[in-house]
Each structure stands twice: as C-alpha cells, then as structure tokens.
Amino acid sequence: MTKLSEELLPATRRALLHRVATEQARGRAPSLVASVARDGELVWSAGRSMVDGHAPDENVQYRVGSITKTFTAVLVMRLRDEGLLSLVDPLEKHLPGTGAGEATIAELLAHTAGLAAETPGAWWERTPGSTRPALSDVLGEQPFKHPVGRLHHYSNPGYTLLGSLVEEVRGAPWAEVLRREVLVPLGLNRTSVRAEAPHAGGWAVHPWADVMMPEPVEDLGLMAPAGQLWSTTADLVRFADFLVKGDDRVLSAESVREMRTPSAPPQPESRERAYGLGLDLLTYDGIDLAGHTGSLPGFLAGLWVSERDGVAAVALANCTSGPLVAALAADLVKIVAEAEPRIPEPWRPLPEVDEKVLELTGPWYWGTQVLALRLTADGGVELGPLSGAGRQARFRANGDGTWTGLNGYYAGELLRAVRTADGAVSHLDLGSFVLTREPYDAGAPIPGGVDPQGWRGF
Incomplete structure (x- = not known):
C-alpha cells in the first residue's frame, strides 16, 4: 500500500x-x-x-x-x-x-x-x-x-x-x-x-x-x-x-x-x-x-x-x-x-532585487491604455491592465535585461527597456509596441505625440 x-x-x-x-x-x-x-x-x-x-x-x-x-x-x-x-x-x-x-x-x-x-x-x-x-x-x-x-x-x-x-x-x-x-x-x-x-x-x-x-x-x-x-x-x-x-x-x-x-x-x-x-x-x-x-x-x-x-x-x-x-x-x-481550496504560500519579500529592473515597475501607457509592470518572485515580470480586462502576460527573464513572453498575446515576444545615452529609461519595447511613462509621450518613438496642440477639451 x-x-x-x-x-x-x-x-x-x-x-x-x-x-x-x-x-x-x-x-x-x-x-x-x-x-x-x-x-x-x-x-x-x-x-x-x-x-x-x-x-x-x-x-x-x-x-x-x-x-x-x-x-x-x-x-x-x-x-x-x-x-x-x-x-x-x-x-x-x-x-x-x-x-x-x-x-x-x-x-x-x-x-x-x-x-x-x-x-x-x-x-x-x-x-x-x-x-x-x-x-x-x-x-x-x-x-x-x-x-x-x-x-x-x-x-x-x-x-x-x-x-x-x-x-x-x-x-x-x-x-x-x-x-x-x-x-x-x-x-x-x-x-x-x-x-x-x-x-x-x-x-x-x-x-x-x-x-x-x-x-x-x-x-x-x-x-x-x-x-x-x-x-x-x-x-x-x-x-x-x-x-x-x-x-x-x-x-x-x-x-x-x-x-x-x-x-x-x-x-x-x-x-x-x-x-x-x-x-x-x-x-x-x-x-x-x-x-x-x-x-x-x-x-x-x-x-x-x-x-x-x-x-x-x-x-x-x-x-x-x-x-x-x-x-x-x-x-x-x-x-x-x-x-479544500489551496492555501496560498505566505508572502515574503524578495531576498534581493536589481535596481535597474525595479525602476521599470509601475504604470506604463500604450497610447492611452494604462498597464502595470510587476516583478515576480522567480525573477520574471508580469504585465497587464491596471484594471478591467485586457492583454496580460507573464515574462521570463533572459539574463541580459530582456524578457520573453510565456502566455497570451505576447507569448514568445521580447520585452526590453530602451535607454537613452545617459542610461535613463526612454520606453519599453514589446514586439514593436512602445510603452511610455506618459500617454502618447511626445519624446518617445511611435506612437509619440500625435497632435502638436497636445491635450485639450472640446
């Protein structure tokens, strides 16, 4: 037995x-x-x-x-x-x-x-x-x-x-x-x-x-x-x-x-x-x-x-x-x-974190849609809508500052941080999608600023 x-x-x-x-x-x-x-x-x-x-x-x-x-x-x-x-x-x-x-x-x-x-x-x-x-x-x-x-x-x-x-x-x-x-x-x-x-x-x-x-x-x-x-x-x-x-x-x-x-x-x-x-x-x-x-x-x-x-x-x-x-x-x-639903594992802080990765966390914009990037315990990241429905994916760290999508629309796609000459983060590139810290950031590549007059009301 x-x-x-x-x-x-x-x-x-x-x-x-x-x-x-x-x-x-x-x-x-x-x-x-x-x-x-x-x-x-x-x-x-x-x-x-x-x-x-x-x-x-x-x-x-x-x-x-x-x-x-x-x-x-x-x-x-x-x-x-x-x-x-x-x-x-x-x-x-x-x-x-x-x-x-x-x-x-x-x-x-x-x-x-x-x-x-x-x-x-x-x-x-x-x-x-x-x-x-x-x-x-x-x-x-x-x-x-x-x-x-x-x-x-x-x-x-x-x-x-x-x-x-x-x-x-x-x-x-x-x-x-x-x-x-x-x-x-x-x-x-x-x-x-x-x-x-x-x-x-x-x-x-x-x-x-x-x-x-x-x-x-x-x-x-x-x-x-x-x-x-x-x-x-x-x-x-x-x-x-x-x-x-x-x-x-x-x-x-x-x-x-x-x-x-x-x-x-x-x-x-x-x-x-x-x-x-x-x-x-x-x-x-x-x-x-x-x-x-x-x-x-x-x-x-x-x-x-x-x-x-x-x-x-x-x-x-x-x-x-x-x-x-x-x-x-x-x-x-x-x-x-x-x-008998599974008892979640206790939350514990990460033993260490790469500061260059930590600075990438938080809200990003694809056009006007707000997305959140989060670190995961296994060294990868998650990207998904801040609220409501939308594309979500987990990404595996590649060890060179890039991540590969594991599921959903972004499965197999490469996520990377694009930096300026002084090392500051310009934007995230996700399979040619540009994610910026501000909606339609005028200083970023496409989608970039879309109207010279900027945001305005009716």
Missing part, C-alpha cells in the same frame, strides 16, 4: 468515496479504482468491487489505452529539446517513405495532420499487432481524410507514426526508449507495456443483463505508442504532477507547459475542449484541466490535473463501456478543489 500524505478532511473523503461508489454501481464496472493527489502527493485512493478477490488499490494495474499517447508525446518533445528535430519539420525529413510525410511533427502531436482516425481492415484493438507488420498496414492506401493542418481529427495511426519516429531517431524500440527515458527517471515502476501482477482482467458487461465475458488482451504491435500501456492510479497521479511541474531529467517545466498549450482548435462538439501536444485540455465547471482519457476492449481510463488547484485525479475501470471514468476523474478534482 502506498503511504498517503496528509489526509483530506473526512467530509471530502466521503464525498470522493460516494462519487466513486456511485459511478461503479451505475456503470456496472467489475472493478473501479481512483486516486487523488495534491501538489504531487497521493492523498486519497479507493477501489470498489474486486480484483483477484480483493478490492483494488492504487497499485493494481489496469490498461490505460490512449493515455499512452501522452507518454509518446513526451518522448517526441525530448527529441525536440535535444535539437534532433523541430516540431515544424515534415515527418518525411526523419521518417521517409510513410506516405504521410507531408504532415509536420506538431500536426501529428495535435491530431491536425488530417489522418484517418483508425487503421484500415480489422478493428486494431481486437486483433493481434502481428497482423499489421508494416506502417503501410496501419495507414492504408489513402491515409489522409482531411487537408493537412486544417482541423482537429483524432488519429490513432498518427501516434503510430510518432512512435516509429522515436524508434528511427533513437535507434531503439519505442518500449525500451520509454522505459529508459521516462518511466525509470520518474519512478513509474508500475507502468509497463505488458501486464504485471497484480493487475485487473478486462471484461465486457452485457448491456441488458448483469453478466460478463472476458475481453482478449492483444499486443498492439506498431500501434503500441497509441495505446499499449498498463499502469496504476498511483503511477498516473505522479505522472500528472510531472505534466504540470516538469522534471529536468525528462522534460523542463517550459516544455510541459508547451504541451498544455492549445495547438488544435476546440472540438466542434465542445467549445470547452481543445488539444495541446499530446494532451487533452478541458474547462470543466470553471476548472481548467489537462490530461487524457483512454479505452481498449475491457478497460477505461481517465486522468486530469488542475494546475491552478494543484489537484490531480485518475480513475480506472476494467470494462469496455459503462462507467464514465473521464467525468468521474474530473469530478474528483472538482470535489477537492472546491472543498
């Missing part, structure tokens, strides 16, 4: 248990297990019904289906961070001859490559991977269903291509690379490509009667990077924490933030749902969530994490359909976030 950190309040624990128990009974799941973590520490777990004669706990493996895709995306982002490829590279540059090489790596990650949702031929989830010995068997003669880069269309073959890309660049099997570069560094010791005891068996539950039959467990072969993995709720909430904070042994915080940034338009059926680079992005009852869902015959999985609240939840079940585990995991996050 994994040791739990500081426990949740009794009322919160009961609300979580009630939600899990209700979903297991309503969905008629042979077993269901869920875990919640707060700030990376497991704080609650519960299993319903039985696996091998016992209620499942956070260390029992279930197959997690398409949550595997997020692991594959992490491997691809590592290749990018090492300079071995660029996300804008066409696949053909690194994996030639697939017939889908015009799609970029970013488009494959975000499911905007226009590829078919499934493989041609027999249902790949219910047939041995050996029946698809080559990528041509996965893609078929007409792999594209939509123009490349035009819309989000979820594609399992797309992640087969990304897995093959990893193998091509690394010169090693996808499973071996995954274990060496992600599972071992993150301590995900109960995550594997094949089931390891204790694990649940997959079942099909009859839709009109309370009877079941076992589902086959197939090795997915080339499709493994799209859905092969087995894992536990304990491992997956730890992985969810990594998807927020990063880990320099695997991916930096900046790179996982990039994964959590929408890269595909909201899906037509839900304006509150988008897709990043290997991550589903969902606004659920006002809570912004990142994660992924998964399903294979006999198994359902859901993983969500709220960066704002520091809460992650995972739910796993061993049936083909029935329980709504994605909604369940989202509800578990919501229950904790609302019942």
Whole structure:
C-alpha cells in the first residue's frame, strides 16, 4: 500500500468515496479504482468491487489505452529539446517513405495532420499487432481524410507514426526508449507495456443483463505508442504532477507547459475542449484541466490535473463501456478543489532585487491604455491592465535585461527597456509596441505625440 500524505478532511473523503461508489454501481464496472493527489502527493485512493478477490488499490494495474499517447508525446518533445528535430519539420525529413510525410511533427502531436482516425481492415484493438507488420498496414492506401493542418481529427495511426519516429531517431524500440527515458527517471515502476501482477482482467458487461465475458488482451504491435500501456492510479497521479511541474531529467517545466498549450482548435462538439501536444485540455465547471482519457476492449481510463488547484485525479475501470471514468476523474478534482481550496504560500519579500529592473515597475501607457509592470518572485515580470480586462502576460527573464513572453498575446515576444545615452529609461519595447511613462509621450518613438496642440477639451 502506498503511504498517503496528509489526509483530506473526512467530509471530502466521503464525498470522493460516494462519487466513486456511485459511478461503479451505475456503470456496472467489475472493478473501479481512483486516486487523488495534491501538489504531487497521493492523498486519497479507493477501489470498489474486486480484483483477484480483493478490492483494488492504487497499485493494481489496469490498461490505460490512449493515455499512452501522452507518454509518446513526451518522448517526441525530448527529441525536440535535444535539437534532433523541430516540431515544424515534415515527418518525411526523419521518417521517409510513410506516405504521410507531408504532415509536420506538431500536426501529428495535435491530431491536425488530417489522418484517418483508425487503421484500415480489422478493428486494431481486437486483433493481434502481428497482423499489421508494416506502417503501410496501419495507414492504408489513402491515409489522409482531411487537408493537412486544417482541423482537429483524432488519429490513432498518427501516434503510430510518432512512435516509429522515436524508434528511427533513437535507434531503439519505442518500449525500451520509454522505459529508459521516462518511466525509470520518474519512478513509474508500475507502468509497463505488458501486464504485471497484480493487475485487473478486462471484461465486457452485457448491456441488458448483469453478466460478463472476458475481453482478449492483444499486443498492439506498431500501434503500441497509441495505446499499449498498463499502469496504476498511483503511477498516473505522479505522472500528472510531472505534466504540470516538469522534471529536468525528462522534460523542463517550459516544455510541459508547451504541451498544455492549445495547438488544435476546440472540438466542434465542445467549445470547452481543445488539444495541446499530446494532451487533452478541458474547462470543466470553471476548472481548467489537462490530461487524457483512454479505452481498449475491457478497460477505461481517465486522468486530469488542475494546475491552478494543484489537484490531480485518475480513475480506472476494467470494462469496455459503462462507467464514465473521464467525468468521474474530473469530478474528483472538482470535489477537492472546491472543498479544500489551496492555501496560498505566505508572502515574503524578495531576498534581493536589481535596481535597474525595479525602476521599470509601475504604470506604463500604450497610447492611452494604462498597464502595470510587476516583478515576480522567480525573477520574471508580469504585465497587464491596471484594471478591467485586457492583454496580460507573464515574462521570463533572459539574463541580459530582456524578457520573453510565456502566455497570451505576447507569448514568445521580447520585452526590453530602451535607454537613452545617459542610461535613463526612454520606453519599453514589446514586439514593436512602445510603452511610455506618459500617454502618447511626445519624446518617445511611435506612437509619440500625435497632435502638436497636445491635450485639450472640446
């Protein structure tokens, strides 16, 4: 049994248990297990019904289906961070001859490559991977269903291509690379490509009667990077924490933030749902969530994490359909976030400050709009409207007196202070926007003074 950190309040624990128990009974799941973590520490777990004669706990493996895709995306982002490829590279540059090489790596990650949702031929989830010995068997003669880069269309073959890309660049099997570069560094010791005891068996539950039959467990072969993995709720909430904070042994915080940034338009059926680079992005009852869902015959999985609240939840079940585990995991996050909101860290003054940066703080004007520049504890700055709505952004210090935007309209844009010959600050330059200490400062470049008569009334 994994040791739990500081426990949740009794009322919160009961609300979580009630939600899990209700979903297991309503969905008629042979077993269901869920875990919640707060700030990376497991704080609650519960299993319903039985696996091998016992209620499942956070260390029992279930197959997690398409949550595997997020692991594959992490491997691809590592290749990018090492300079071995660029996300804008066409696949053909690194994996030639697939017939889908015009799609970029970013488009494959975000499911905007226009590829078919499934493989041609027999249902790949219910047939041995050996029946698809080559990528041509996965893609078929007409792999594209939509123009490349035009819309989000979820594609399992797309992640087969990304897995093959990893193998091509690394010169090693996808499973071996995954274990060496992600599972071992993150301590995900109960995550594997094949089931390891204790694990649940997959079942099909009859839709009109309370009877079941076992589902086959197939090795997915080339499709493994799209859905092969087995894992536990304990491992997956730890992985969810990594998807927020990063880990320099695997991916930096900046790179996982990039994964959590929408890269595909909201899906037509839900304006509150988008897709990043290997991550589903969902606004659920006002809570912004990142994660992924998964399903294979006999198994359902859901993983969500709220960066704002520091809460992650995972739910796993061993049936083909029935329980709504994605909604369940989202509800578990919501229950904790609302019942026990995060206690803010105590405010403390900065240990030191650069006087040249300090003099930049305070109000600035873009034309007549007043903005405020504030220092942040990590050495960066924030820029946003003094009041009301408007463009806001955080900026990372570059170490040379400039800052790079991290979010919003100014993501990737450079902020710098322009000084006069005597060292005084003339204005701020933000991607060619000039911010001045006075509205339309006549001594500044564009926008500068706009009328020789200056300000006046009617």
